[in-house]
Amino acid sequence: MNKKFSSYLLIVLIAMLFIPGIASVISQRNIISDTLAFRTLEKIKETTRFNKRNKGNKTRNENKINSRNVIVPPFSSVVNSNHNYPIGRFLTGNETTIGVCTASVINTANGNIGLTAAHCLIDRDGKQYNLSFLSFSPGYDTETNGPLGAIPVEDVAIPYTHLVDPRENDYALVRFAFKDPNRGGARLQDYTGALGWRFDIGNNEPTCVFCYPVGGNLEDCIRDSKHLCKWQGITKKRQNFYVIRKVDLGYAASGSPYISQYDTETNLGYAYTLMTRYINTSEVSVGKIWDENVFFGLLLRLTS
Numbered sequence: 001m002n003k004k005f006s007s008y009l010l011i012v013l014i015a016m017l018f019i020p021g022i023a024s025v026i027s028q029r030n031i032i033s034d035t036l037a038f039r040t041l042e043k044i045k046e047t048t049r050f051n052k053r054n055k056g057n058k059t060r061n062e063n064k065i066n067s068r069n070v071i072v073p074p075f076s077s078v079v080n081s082n083h084n085y086p087i088g089r090f091l092t093g094n095e096t097t098i099g100v101c102t103a104s105v106i107n108t109a110n111g112n113i114g115l116t117a118a119h120c121l122i123d124r125d126g127k128q129y130n131l132s133f134l135s136f137s138p139g140y141d142t143e144t145n146g147p148l149g150a151i152p153v154e155d156v157a158i159p160y161t162h163l164v165d166p167r168e169n170d171y172a173l174v175r176f177a178f179k180d181p182n183r184g185g186a187r188l189q190d191y192t193g194a195l196g197w198r199f200d201i202g203n204n205e206p207t208c209v210f211c212y213p214v215g216g217n218l219e220d221c222i223r224d225s226k227h228l229c230k231w232q233g234i235t236k237k238r239q240n241f242y243v244i245r246k247v248d249l250g251y252a253a254s255g256s257p258y259i260s261q262y263d264t265e266t267n268l269g270y271a272y273t274l275m276t277r278y279i280n281t282s283e284v285s286v287g288k289i290w291d292e293n294v295f296f297g298l299l300l301r302l303t304s
């Protein structure tokens, strides 16, 4: 088979594999050179836009019955208190395809827990990727791994509702197989620091987002999935989502935390949602409002 053609086929296959989580998909080998890939991805993205649904008045209030509205503060690195880098590049996929997403370390008692998009962890059929192909590099930037290199993933927890309906609860937690390089028994967050997290964020929240985009329209950054980019602005709260208006965070930004009270001195703040996808028709980058009980359920599955 013609080489160019087969590479095109592969890209289409990759794109198909990742629907509906198309936002995160790239192929390492073809990402820079093959503009055809982008056009294909764009096309598919357009066909997988969100449907506005009205699920029989199932509002957040129902979920709120048992709501605790927990607020977990950020956690500062104990290994080097002046250096926090909780956000990193997250690789996913299988032997033949590689997807790039963004993930972050969040503050937990376990200390090795990260946050990313659920669609970054499963294929089109809802089948979970083999864990041995997932890795996380906190502090990755400018084509270079962070200080700790690429950390394997030990386990993941995906909301069951997302497995049934990919439009639901597109967030997930992962537990890293972190081995302390100094063998002092430190946890990942003791090195990287960790974002706080909360469920009480309202409308018009000043927010920072860090991601490794491909495509999209973030300004002042190299959007090749290898450079850490930053967006800063105000998010809007809708019924089910937080949205960033008029900004396409791009592919591979999937899983990027939306951070409230981001402190440029410490690189820390509170995650309250994460990038799910860009909806072209309404020109918004959306993050699902977390269900507190679902979120704690995920944490329990990884830490008990």
Ligand SMILES: *C1O[C@H](CO)[C@@H](O)[C@H](O)[C@H]1NC(C)=O
Binding pocket: 056, 057, 059
């Ligand atoms: C529930 O649905 C009904 C009709 O389907 C509508 O009139 C009502 O406003 C809805 N209530 C809420 C809280 O969405």
Ligand SMILES: *[C@@H]1O[C@H](CO)[C@@H](O)[C@H](O)[C@H]1NC(C)=O
Binding pocket: 013, 014, 017, 094, 095, 096, 097
């Ligand atoms: C990896 O993903 C590709 C693209 O969908 C697929 O063709 C291939 O069978 C997958 N490989 C494995 C081992 O699952």
Ligand SMILES: *[C@@H]1O[C@H](CO)[C@@H](O)[C@H](O)[C@H]1NC(C)=O
Binding pocket: 130, 131, 132
């Ligand atoms: C995951 O991939 C590894 C390495 O290729 C392989 O040894 C292992 O059997 C796979 N696990 C599953 C559940 O497929």
Ligand SMILES: CC(=O)N[C@H]1CO[C@H](CO)[C@@H](O)[C@@H]1O
Binding pocket: 042, 043, 046, 280, 281, 283
């Ligand atoms: C790929 C695609 O269809 N992009 C469209 C997104 O929406 C803008 C305007 O809303 C169009 O100009 C683009 O062509």
